[in-house]
Amino acid sequence: MEYSHKLIIDNVSRFIDLTELEKQKYISLLTTVRVKKKEFLMQAGEITKYEYFIIKGCLKVYTLDEDGTPHISMFAVEDYWTGDLASFITKEPSRYFIKATEDSELLSISRVNYDLLFQEIPKFERFYRILYQRSLISYIRRSNHGISLTAEERYIEFKKKYPKIINRISQKDLAGYIGITPEFMSKIISKVNRM
Amino acid sequence: MEYSHKLIIDNVSRFIDLTELEKQKYISLLTTVRVKKKEFLMQAGEITKYEYFIIKGCLKVYTLDEDGTPHISMFAVEDYWTGDLASFITKEPSRYFIKATEDSELLSISRVNYDLLFQEIPKFERFYRILYQRSLISYIRRSNHGISLTAEERYIEFKKKYPKIINRISQKDLAGYIGITPEFMSKIISKVNRM
DNA sequence: TAAAAGTCTTAAACTAGTTCATTTTTTTTC
């Protein structure tokens, strides 16, 4: 089996057991996508037709507000799922951009194949039930932290939770994720490092 | 069928079709709970054994930070699901309190019955897949808004999105949800009403 | 490999939101 297919099967197999036939069927519903650093995987205004699994690389998912200030909602690296779930499901235009911050390789599943997947291998209802349950738990936590912690506390949390990601992204993008200006991010980092 | 059971079956039937037998089976896994205004449904430190569906009433789900300041993560009213999903799933102690802000009636499902439900009626994998998917979409949006909007914008959004809930909760609790002090909430409301 | 473009740092003036203290209004309780 190809390396990329092995990776996604390992990811899925954390929650459900698949037969060899089911694995083959699943893989047949996926497509390989490559994006170079600084290229877009998708842009605001489009209706998202795919969900993505990252084999290799790093991408940022973000919106632009009226002032043109970017607000980063996630960094996606190896073994992560990404996309714009809202647009993918509701078929409304997305407000998100997804841009590669490193040359990246992904596997995509189209909306048509996603629907087909549940018909053909109902076990995937369970896989996505658990995947969404876990994402939900972490977003519930994050939406509270965004409101209740100071920027410095959010930075310290991020550093503790994603020590590998922090070394792969710019300070400016980190500021866009934490929800502050790059200038204030710079101050926080030099303060925290001094402590 | 009892009124409360009819309500929860209607809720579930939005996403999956159940036979009469399956409906009976499902209902047999639920328990009715009543809490009076100001009483707790659960408190921080406990391991959450239940998820709840609200038949009637209103409850607030919140944490207390080190200073004792409450941060409200949701208001649950009729036809909502609530609980602490993280503690329910991981069996770790909860950091949340759930307190009734009105006399309330709920249906609860225990963790044991929740697991049993998937074995006995696998269709429920689909129900929860869709339920969590929708919650995830709204939490992703909320965690971005928490970081990118001003308090005034968050208040206006809340008012537009939950016009019925806003009349049932105190200004103080709303402040705890928006993530600001009651004093500043008061200022925002009088400013927005003046506009 | 030089120039251009982007990132990071620092600092001063500013604004959104907090804190603390007091008064008024509303709700709860006996």
Added chain:
DNA sequence: GAAAAAAAATGAACTAGTTTAAGACTTTTA
């Protein structure tokens, strides 16, 4: 239905985070 308790309003002094601007450092591109 009076007294007590809680919620809401207001204002002054404060702090976390923004804005603007300018210079130093790093990465990208021709």
